[in-house]
Amino acid sequence: MATIRVQEAPFDAGAEQAALAAGRADVGGIAAFTGLCRADDGIAALVLEHYPGMTERALAGIAAEAEARWPLTGCTIIHRVGRITPGEPIVLVLAASAHRTAALEACxxxxxxxxxxxxxxxxxxxxxxxxxxxxxxxxxxxxxxxxRKG
Incomplete structure (x- = not known):
């Protein structure tokens, strides 16, 4: 079962990765992506809005699709909302599997x-x-x- 969170607070990518692997002998690798707010073209901040409940369901659906396509042992998606300034993290995606190819492709x-x-x-x-x-x-x-499958 994937961990899905939408939150205003920053996250600790290292702590989230450690939590995903904790006590798991079946995890051979974790692929990670952390998206950061850029200062392109004079951007002072990025403000993200969402519909609570609907957004979490959409993220859970995306995670379920990844779990159906690859042999994952774990998955984490954390997405921030609110006002985020350049250099701050926006999104974290972690995909764990017994093997690197599945983890990398799923991520x-x-x-x-x-x-x-x-x-x-x-x-x-x-x-x-x-x-x-x-x-x-x-x-x-x-x-x-x-x-896309097709």
Whole structure:
């Protein structure tokens, strides 16, 4: 069963990885992705909004799909909401398996699908006071598309 959390508070990626492996002799490797807020184009902060309950269900569905596709021994998805400044972590994806290939592929799948299938709304705040909502990116859709069964 995957660990899914949507929270305002920062997370400790090392502690989350240790918790995923704790007492588990069947974990041969853990693949990890940590997404950070960038300061592109004068961004002062990123504000993430979500619908509680709906977002967690969507993340759980993405994790369940990864667990169905790869022989995972564990999976963690933590996504922050609220105001996040450059350098702060936004998202953590961990995929554990007995073997590296499954862990690495599942981790890539999870973040690719999360970027397009999780209901988050992002607003950029700029150092000059401007704000804008972040639009969906074709590159994110293309990355997720490589995982579509068909």
């Amino acid at each position: 890539a799948f999870l973040i690719d699908w999360l970027k397009t299938g999780a209901p988050f709304w992002k607003r950029e705040e700029f150092s000059d006071g401007r704000e804008r909502w972040v639009e969906a990116k074709a590159s994110d859709d293309a990355a997720a598309g490589r995982w």
